[in-house]
Amino acid sequence: xxxxxxxxxxxxxxxxxxxxxxxxxxxxxxxxxxxxxxxxxxxxxxxxxxxxxxxxxxxxxxxxxxxxxxxxxxxxxxxxxxxxxxxxxxxxxxxxxxxxxxxxxxxxxxxxxxxxxxxxxxxxxxxxxxxxxxxxxxxxxxxxxxxxxxxxxxxxxxxxxxxxxxxxxxxxxxxxxxxxxxxxxxxxxxxxxxxxxxxxxxxxxxxxxxxxxxxxxxxxxxxxxxxxxxxxxxxxxxxxxxxxxxxxxxxxxxxxxxxxxxxxxxxxxxxxxxxxxxxxxxxxxxxxxxxxxxxxxxxxxxxxxxxxxxxxxxxxxxxxxxxxxxxxxxxxxxxxxxxxxxx
Amino acid sequence: xxxxxxxxxxxxxxxxxxxxxxxxxxxxxxxxxxxxxxxxxxxxxxxxxxxxxxxxxxxxxxxxxxxxxxxxxxxxxxxxxxxxxxxxxxxxxxxxxxxxxxxxxxxxxxxxxxxxxxxxxxxxxxxxxxxxxxxxxxxxxxxxxxxxxxxxxxxxxxxxxxxxxxxxxxxxxxxxxxxxxxxxxxxxxxxxxxxxxxxxxxxxxxxxxxxxxxxxxxxxxxxxxxxxxxxxxxxxxxxxxxxxxxxxxxxxxxxxxxxxxxxxxxxxxxxxxxxxxxxxxxxxxxxxxxxxxxxxxxxxxxxxxxxxxxxxxxxxxxxxxxxxxxxxxxxxxxxxxxxxxxx
DNA sequence: ATCTATAATGCACACGTGTGCATAGGAGAA
DNA sequence: TTCTCCTATGCACACGTGTGCATTATAGAT
Numbered sequence: 089x090x091x092x093x094x095x096x097x098x099x100x101x102x103x104x105x106x107x108x109x110x111x112x113x114x115x116x117x118x119x120x121x122x123x124x125x126x127x128x129x130x131x132x133x134x135x136x137x138x139x140x141x142x143x144x145x146x147x148x149x150x151x152x153x154x155x156x157x158x159x160x161x162x163x164x165x166x167x168x169x170x171x172x173x174x175x176x177x178x179x180x181x182x183x184x185x186x187x188x189x190x191x192x193x194x195x196x197x198x199x200x201x202x203x204x205x206x207x208x209x210x211x212x213x214x215x216x217x218x219x220x221x222x223x224x225x226x227x228x229x230x231x232x233x234x235x236x237x238x239x240x241x242x243x244x245x246x247x248x249x250x251x252x253x254x255x256x257x258x259x260x261x262x263x264x265x266x267x268x269x270x271x272x273x274x275x276x277x278x279x280x281x282x283x284x285x286x287x288x289x290x291x292x293x294x295x296x297x298x299x300x301x302x303x304x305x306x307x308x309x310x311x312x313x314x315x316x317x318x319x320x321x322x323x324x325x326x327x328x329x330x331x332x333x334x335x336x337x338x339x340x341x342x343x344x345x346x347x348x349x350x351x352x353x354x355x356x357x358x359x360x361x362x363x364x365x366x367x368x369x370x371x372x373x374x375x376x377x378x379x380x381x382x383x384x385x386x387x388x389x390x391x392x393x394x395x396x397x398x399x400x401x402x403x404x405x406x407x408x409x410x411x412x413x414x415x416x417x418x419x420x421x422x423x424x425x426x427x428x429x430x431x
Numbered sequence: 432x433x434x435x436x437x438x439x440x441x442x443x444x445x446x447x448x449x450x451x452x453x454x455x456x457x458x459x460x461x462x463x464x465x466x467x468x469x470x471x472x473x474x475x476x477x478x479x480x481x482x483x484x485x486x487x488x489x490x491x492x493x494x495x496x497x498x499x500x501x502x503x504x505x506x507x508x509x510x511x512x513x514x515x516x517x518x519x520x521x522x523x524x525x526x527x528x529x530x531x532x533x534x535x536x537x538x539x540x541x542x543x544x545x546x547x548x549x550x551x552x553x554x555x556x557x558x559x560x561x562x563x564x565x566x567x568x569x570x571x572x573x574x575x576x577x578x579x580x581x582x583x584x585x586x587x588x589x590x591x592x593x594x595x596x597x598x599x600x601x602x603x604x605x606x607x608x609x610x611x612x613x614x615x616x617x618x619x620x621x622x623x624x625x626x627x628x629x630x631x632x633x634x635x636x637x638x639x640x641x642x643x644x645x646x647x648x649x650x651x652x653x654x655x656x657x658x659x660x661x662x663x664x665x666x667x668x669x670x671x672x673x674x675x676x677x678x679x680x681x682x683x684x685x686x687x688x689x690x691x692x693x694x695x696x697x698x699x700x701x702x703x704x705x706x707x708x709x710x711x712x713x714x715x716x717x718x719x720x721x722x723x724x725x726x727x728x729x730x731x732x733x734x735x736x737x738x739x740x741x742x743x744x745x746x747x748x749x750x751x752x753x754x755x756x757x758x759x760x761x762x763x764x765x766x767x768x769x770x771x772x773x774x
Numbered sequence: 775a776t777c778t779a780t781a782a783t784g785c786a787c788a789c790g791t792g793t794g795c796a797t798a799g800g801a802g803a804a
Numbered sequence: 805t806t807c808t809c810c811t812a813t814g815c816a817c818a819c820g821t822g823t824g825c826a827t828t829a830t831a832g833a834t
Contacts, residue, residue: 139481168502
């Protein structure tokens with residue numbers, strides 16, 4: 089049984105109220121007593137019960153984090169950023185994976201509400217509206233990261249995917265490509281729409297056509313799925329000479345599939361990824377991609393969350409805050425001028 | 432302010448004790464009343480306060496998980512397994528990353544003790560002894576996963592790295608290799624020792640020598656570090672024809688570095704990884720590796736933990752339980768007969 | 775009809791912490 | 805010395821839930 093402030097009180101021959109105040113550094117208690125109590129607490133190895141404190145103060149010193157998959161390297165890096173900031177500020181993290189499963193979403197929300205988390209950071213790209221609405225009803229601050237429906241929330245942080253996609257597409261156009269295709273992930277909602285929008289926007293600016301069958305969406309972004317998806321483009325009578333992929337995971341699968349079919353990257357076709365996950369630098373050829381500041385995004389999300397939960401008592405909290413972060417183009421070896429230019 | 436059992440009591444015109452009992456399904460309360468109360472609770476959207484319950488019952492329905500890095504794909508998969516089982520059993524997860532930093536370890540333990548977690552799963556390969564001892568003193572069940580000092584704990588789950596390394600090495604020997612080297616990660620303690628031991632054991636069985644400079648250890652397992660490490664072996668007067676890497680991450684770096692230096696894999700040198708992380712299948716050539724059942728390990732760890740925390744009241748808990756899981760060899764394209772055999 | 779046994783419910787306290795209020799002790803002023 | 809005021813501490817209750825015990829209501833036995 090862990091020791092309590094009452095144990096300290098007995099040992100230090102004071103009342104438990106005095107102990108409580110002394111440990112919180114109240115000015116009501118004399119310096120001498122405070123010091124004595126702190127030493128006693130240290131000696132006994134006291135650690136306060138979060139449950140009791142939470143019960144009394146309505147603050148759990150914990151925030152919930154919801155991701156779709158823990159093992160998606162993109163989210164992993166964001167998590168790392170969140171964890172870093174949370175830990176530095178003595179906040180604990182409840183972590184849960186939704187797997188895009190409705191029942192799990194319900195269970196996660198229940199669990200987090202039960203634990204009375206001070207706030208929730210949703211990193212799941214497609215957390216269902218219904219669930220999030222339930223959450224807002226519960227009056228808990230929510231920060232969403234790269235969510236499909238960023239506008240539905242008051243606090244949101246996301247990467248400027250339109251800008252990124254524009255830069256990537258422009259890069260390909262500048263290399264001389266005219267037939268560029270886009271491979272999307274229909275599961276990721278807004279994210280893929282933004283990236284597609286950037287792609288379209290830049291193509292239009294350059295006066296380049298985007299045939300319908302040059303835009304292909306698949307439900308997921310596992311490398312395995314990228315492998316199959318590439319067949320769609322290869323089957324077209326008029327091949328694209330460059331392919332912008334929704335993210336690196338897909339691009340990595342695309343790369344493998346192309347190579348196993350004897351198609352040479354970048355000589356025969358250029359491939360671009362998105363996100364700059366660690367492994368995008370270790371494919372052969374290394375992937376041209378758009379470097380999204382994932383860890384930084386996580387940090388910003390956590391900082392925003394902390395400002396929300398702290399300010400409930402102190403300073404005023406902004407009514408709404410939407411932060412858009414920018415990344416930068418990373419040209420590696422999977423993109424090159426189109427083969428037709430060699431003629 | 433969330434509603435409490437008192438609110439339900441008022442609404443249902445009973446005492447809060449009756450509500451408490453009814454919601455827990457006590458046989459003391461009549462079927463009719465129970466049903467009525469459950470309906471009222473549902474109607475009001477009641478969710479119990481974990482804090483209050485925890486305070487009263489000394490069970491937090493939460494377990495802590497400590498990893499070194501969240502963004503290590505190997506641990507990510509284990510986490511996924513843990514999360515899956517925990518969620519299915521209505522346990523929440525406190526997650527924290529130690530970053531192999533002593534101060535953080537201390538902070539994490541404090542935080543988890545404060546929250547009175549029912550148990551802790553340590554996935555950090557090198558969680559310091561001092562810290563873990565502190566934990567045991569706190570009388571919380573600890574399950575370690577692939578820990579460097581598995582024997583120091585009563586409950587441990589780990590993969591049979593010796594066996595895996597043996598199989599990998601034997602595979603290389605059977606291909607005809609005689610000059611095989613090992614690249615380790617000195618940070619990972621026991622894990623690298625086991626893998627080295629398996630390597631040595633199999634080499635000895637085959638009567639093959641292992642020169643001192645054929646075993647090289649570096650402090651870490653980022654691909655980046657693998658890139659540098661390979662120079663050590665290339666600088667040797669008598670090159671190895673095959674290299675067993677501590678894990679896939681290192682192997683992936685090694686692969687890239689070799690290729691950028693014009694060394695052909697597997698024609699000039701065979702490379703083997705370990706763990707079978709997702710991306711090991713997407714390098715070029717895809718990596719021969721040892722498939723460790725990562726998700727399964729996570730599940731087993733979580734199940735063991737749950738059996739420990741549940742059995743405190745019910746059945747007897749085993750004094751000690753060490754579970755060793757086996758993986759299987761995965762031959763892909765990064766290993767082939769040595770060049771000398773071609774003659 | 776009276777007594778007894780059982781079922782169903784309420785009362786009151788506990789868990790560990792925080793806090794408003796009352797109180798004791800001491801210092802300073804008259 | 806006596807009164808006043810401030811400082812330092814203790815008392816008691818509260819947070820939401822669970823549970824031993826007392827209490828009431830009901831049914832069955834005599």
